[in-house]
Amino acid sequence: MSARIPVKLTPKSSKDAIEGWGVDPDGRPVLKVRVRAQPVDGAANAALEAVLARALGVPRRDVNLARGNQSRLKMVEVTGLSDSEVRERLSAG
Template sequence: MKPDIERCRAFLLSSSSPDKPLGCPVWTAHLGHSHMNPHLPPDGLPCLRLDKHGDAWLEVLVVPHASRTHATGIHGAPGREALRIRLKAVPVDGKANQALIKWLAGCLGIAPNAITLSRGETSRQKQLHLSAAAAAVARWDKLVAEITG
């Protein structure tokens, strides 16, 4: 793990209290805690990458024209995994991209303008970027719950 990320995790762990338990079932074994911290990005989410500044990069595979918008799991070969999201929106005039960002922002509990589409504007394979500030307050537990059902 990169030193900056490790320092961030150490800070979050040291600032815990009984009111704000830490850990998540997805990465509990790694951190050694039995509680949930919705604000720590899980190590067990292969489609998510944190850079040395704490920014989060999420690889997504979008399937438009679904009956409802929801995550259906992880898709792809090891090392090239993406979060598979079925979107109700149609891929016309960027409506699917807007719906994707709105859905993900709602799922993570952050403002839609905190998420930017960095790659894949007209493709089903996309890369979304969350700044370190947005990634630090995002409710990653809700996204994990959406994936695991």
């Protein structure tokens, strides 16, 4: 079982934070996340994975970037949780 989370990442922020759900330019839901890391050598992507793992209460190894390595719009896969469990855990936080 795994869930896929569409994410809009903002690097070089003043803090690591999940800002909640928004929409992308095509009207699809995306999770807005900010990280302090700069988008250099995968640092922002690694920070994104760590922020999501902490928020979801899963090991860091269970959160992986599936698509969007060099884009602000990304798809993250979470192993061990369903889509509904992910939404519930993110809404509770």
